[in-house]
Amino acid sequence: xxxxxxxxxxNRLIVAESVYPVVALAFMLFACFELCxxxxxxxxxxxxxxxxxxxxxxxxxxxxxHHASSLxxxxxxxxxxxxxxxxxxxxxxxxxREYISKRQPLGALLFLLPQIFSFEGExxxxxxxxxDGEVDLLKKLLVELEQFLxxxxxxxxxxxxFEDDDIKAVLADIKKNDISGQPAxxxxxxxxxxxxxxEPRKVASPVIANIQGWLPGLKSDGDSNQLPTIAIxxxxxxxxxxxxxxxxxxxxGSGVVALLEIARLFSILYSNPRTRGKYNLLFGLTSGGPxxxxxxxxxxxxxxxxxxxxxxxxxxxxxxxxxxxxxFLHVSKPPDNxxxxxxxxxxxxxxxELQMKVSLKHKKxxxxxxxxxxxxxxxxxxxxxAATLSxxxxxxxxxxxxxxxxxxxxxxxxxxxxxxxxxxAESLARHIYGHKGKSIxxxxxxxxxxxxxxxxxxxxxxLGRTPRVAPFLAKNDPFxxxxxxxxxxxxxxxxxQNDVLDGMFTFYDSTKAQLYVYQVASxxxxxxxxxxxxxxxIILFSFLxxxxxxxxxxxxxxxxxxxxxxxxx
Amino acid sequence: xxxxxxxxxAILTFGPHAVYYSATPLSEYDTLGTSIKAAVxxxxxxxxxxxxxxxxxxxxxxxxFDPYQEFLKALIGFIDVAGLYFALTQVTxxxxxxxxxxQAVGLGWAxxxxxxxxxxxxxxxxxxLEFTWDYILQGVEANANLVFSISLAAxxxxxxxxxxxxxxxxxxxxxxxxLVATMPSxxxxxxxxxxxxxxxxxxxxxxxxxxxAFISWQLFSACQRPSL
Numbered sequence: 001x002x003x004x005x006x007x008x009x010x011n012r013l014i015v016a017e018s019v020y021p022v023v024a025l026a027f028m029l030f031a032c033f034e035l036c037x038x039x040x041x042x043x044x045x046x047x048x049x050x051x052x053x054x055x056x057x058x059x060x061x062x063x064x065x066h067h068a069s070s071l072x073x074x075x076x077x078x079x080x081x082x083x084x085x086x087x088x089x090x091x092x093x094x095x096x097r098e099y100i101s102k103r104q105p106l107g108a109l110l111f112l113l114p115q116i117f118s119f120e121g122e123x124x125x126x127x128x129x130x131x132d133g134e135v136d137l138l139k140k141l142l143v144e145l146e147q148f149l150x151x152x153x154x155x156x157x158x159x160x161x162f163e164d165d166d167i168k169a170v171l172a173d174i175k176k177n178d179i180s181g182q183p184a185x186x187x188x189x190x191x192x193x194x195x196x197x198x199e200p201r202k203v204a205s206p207v208i209a210n211i212q213g214w215l216p217g218l219k220s221d222g223d224s225n226q227l228p229t230i231a232i233x234x235x236x237x238x239x240x241x242x243x244x245x246x247x248x249x250x251x252x253g254s255g256v257v258a259l260l261e262i263a264r265l266f267s268i269l270y271s272n273p274r275t276r277g278k279y280n281l282l283f284g285l286t287s288g289g290p291x292x293x294x295x296x297x298x299x300x301x302x303x304x305x306x307x308x309x310x311x312x313x314x315x316x317x318x319x320x321x322x323x324x325x326x327x328f329l330h331v332s333k334p335p336d337n338x339x340x341x342x343x344x345x346x347x348x349x350x351x352x353e354l355q356m357k358v359s360l361k362h363k364k365x366x367x368x369x370x371x372x373x374x375x376x377x378x379x380x381x382x383x384x385x386a387a388t389l390s391x392x393x394x395x396x397x398x399x400x401x402x403x404x405x406x407x408x409x410x411x412x413x414x415x416x417x418x419x420x421x422x423x424x425a426e427s428l429a430r431h432i433y434g435h436k437g438k439s440i441x442x443x444x445x446x447x448x449x450x451x452x453x454x455x456x457x458x459x460x461x462x463l464g465r466t467p468r469v470a471p472f473l474a475k476n477d478p479f480x481x482x483x484x485x486x487x488x489x490x491x492x493x494x495x496x497q498n499d500v501l502d503g504m505f506t507f508y509d510s511t512k513a514q515l516y517v518y519q520v521a522s523x524x525x526x527x528x529x530x531x532x533x534x535x536x537x538i539i540l541f542s543f544l545x546x547x548x549x550x551x552x553x554x555x556x557x558x559x560x561x562x563x564x565x566x567x568x569x
Numbered sequence: 570x571x572x573x574x575x576x577x578x579a580i581l582t583f584g585p586h587a588v589y590y591s592a593t594p595l596s597e598y599d600t601l602g603t604s605i606k607a608a609v610x611x612x613x614x615x616x617x618x619x620x621x622x623x624x625x626x627x628x629x630x631x632x633x634f635d636p637y638q639e640f641l642k643a644l645i646g647f648i649d650v651a652g653l654y655f656a657l658t659q660v661t662x663x664x665x666x667x668x669x670x671x672q673a674v675g676l677g678w679a680x681x682x683x684x685x686x687x688x689x690x691x692x693x694x695x696x697x698l699e700f701t702w703d704y705i706l707q708g709v710e711a712n713a714n715l716v717f718s719i720s721l722a723a724x725x726x727x728x729x730x731x732x733x734x735x736x737x738x739x740x741x742x743x744x745x746x747x748l749v750a751t752m753p754s755x756x757x758x759x760x761x762x763x764x765x766x767x768x769x770x771x772x773x774x775x776x777x778x779x780x781x782a783f784i785s786w787q788l789f790s791a792c793q794r795p796s797l
Contacts, residue, residue, distance in 0.1 A: 039699060516698075518697075518699040520698055521700035523573070526574050526577060529574075529705070530573075530576075530580075533584070534580075536581075540585060540589075540592070544588065544593050545592040
């Protein structure tokens with residue numbers, strides 16, 4: 001499909017001239033012609049469809065075959081057979097809320113997102129600071145829309161697409177029609193939007209894969225298992241309104257990248273027996289993060305008691321890539337706990353040197369509540385000291401801040417990620433090597449142990465374009481295998497643990513589709529055309545009959561009794 | 570709805586042939602056999618043409634107008650004239666008047682051409698959801714083509730079947746026949762050499778077909794007179 005359409009069409013003409021006599025071949029090209037016929041084809045991404053304990057959520061249908069309509073539709077018109085095309089820039093949240101919650105009939109809904117949220121577009125347009133007014137507003141709006149759609153039940157197909165010139169032209173046309181009071185219906189023509197997909201099917205037993213790797217510490221005498229362990233954990237999967245767009249650059253791509261870079265830095269230190277610390281380092285990339293850290297829970301349960309007890313503390317990395325200079329350490333143990341104090345002190349000391357600020361946020365765990373908002377809570381439930389480092393100050397609700405539509409790569413700065421890596425690595429190293437309180441830079445810039453920006457950058461890029469909603473990742477998904485391979489580069493005893501996501505959630509497939517935009521003629525037009533052609537043929541008949549046989553003959557043709565026709569037939 | 574559009578375009582493309590057959594005395598003299606034979610000859614000619622095109626023409630990578638290639642194409646186009654000659658003179662027909670013979674041959678010729686060149690794209694394209702004017706224009710083009718075919722057949726019958734015709738008219742007849750026979754090359758030049766769009770090309774074809782029909786008719790009746 002790489003050829004430009006003009007060329008393709010003209011080629012088709014040449015082919016037509018010489019090959020059409022072979023009718024069979026034309027029929028072989030049938031499928032191709034059918035697809036070439038559309039004015040525009042765009043990739044669209046369906047709103048997630050899932051059940052929580054049998055209760056339906058999200059968009060419940062996938063196939064579209066309706067006329068297009070814009071927001072400027074005439075009030076009171078029947079939209080049950082129209083696709084409402086809504087650009088995010090013109091979105092009125094109260095309207096959408098009202099329309100959906102009142103269960104107004106609608107054929108389908110198509111949201112057009114600005115290109116800035118696209119993960120496929122051009123690279124290197126750079127980090128968009130969230131201070132940018134207009135973009136910030138759009139982002140906030142998108143977050144609001146996403147949260148609303150995820151928790152709504154919508155009985156028609158809902159898709160997301162990206163604005164491009166073709167679709168903009170189509171939209172302008174639709175609007176013009178709508179304003180002129182000619183909403184697109186079968187009788188007036190206009191644009192028809194078609195998504196032909198089969199009915200969404202349930203995803204059979206979604207798998208979550210946890211990956212772990214060890215950097216064993218230096219055993220003075222006896223088994224290394226007796227050494228204390230520090231765990232660094234990040235969950236890598238995402239959840240969002242459109243599973244095929246949930247790339248989660250900040251949540252939690254940034255955490256994954258930081259974990260990989262920390263593993264790389266410590267693997268350099270641990271490769272030399274002289275610099276190997278007296279702590280085991282455990283790295284864990286967990287799945288199921290948006291689903292109450294289900295993967296983390298399964299992973300921890302698989303440990304034996306001795307191992308669990310050997311964990312000194314665990315640092316969970318979550319969303320660390322977008323706000324500069326202020327990070328929060330979320331804990332569930334009281335702040336005056338000795339371990340917590342020690343961790344916070346370690347971070348704060350290094351943070352000061354880096355002109356950053358780490359403050360403590362304490363939230364108690366309610367064991368009876370199934371909601372697990374932070375990854376460290378899974379550790380705390382098993383009485384392992386743990387804390388989550390994040391730039392998020394408030395506790396996210398279910399499916400909030402899980403790397404959805406608005407979490408685009410362009411809102412994450414590699415510099416911030418690199419800085420956080422330095423913060424965590426430095427404070428860990430000071431703890432491991434007992435340099436607490438001293439300002440010794442182990443991972444100083446320009447040294448061989450400096451944070452590698454291009455490594456961070458390349459992994460951010462990969463994560464920023466890989467949708468990672470766990471139920472839609474195959475069992476041996478290339479991305480998961482790549483993560484495992486990368487962790488195996490730096491650590492030892494890398495194990496991948498496959499587990500089944502807890503049965504509360506059911507997901508449905510067909511997350512991505514192609515939208516065909518057809519410009520169609522109306523039935524009225526076809527009727528008119530039939531009329532014109534019919535009268536042309538009648539006039540032609542009369543003309544030929546009169547010129548060749550004379551008028552009398554023509555008249556006698558009609559005078560003949562119809563019984564003769566029956567006889568001849 | 571789209572089936573409807575296909576139906577419309579099909580009537581526009583193939584209707585005039587049927588109307589021509591039923592409105593003129595052709596139907597009264599039952600010349601269907603002649604038309605069918607002409608259509609069969611057309612099929613054979615098309616096959617020969619295809620083989621020649623495949624043998625002598627390069628597949629052009631670009632869409633530009635290459636005069637040498639187009640000249641070859643025009644030459645190969647004259648195979649049509651040979652086929653028409655064959656249909657008019659060599660194929661034995663039941664005794665029908667010369668007047669009806671060329672009409673029947675031209676009609677069969679044009680109908681076979683329409684079926685081969687237009688039915689498949691129509692079936693594939695006009696049923697699609699996307700609306701374009703192309704198939705309606707193609708139907709109009711089929712009308713022009715019918716007129717051209719009958720004109721060419723008329724001129725052919727003048728050239729090969731009529732013995733006593735006014736000497737002064739002979740060069741004009743040959744010139745007109747040549748012009749009609751090269752018409753596909755002319756339209757191809759307009760389309761690709763001058764970059765005309767389909768509506769303009771079809772308009773031109775329609776216009777010239779009517780003029781050629783008028784000239785052929787004048788020539789035919791001029792040749793008719795002395796024999797009377």
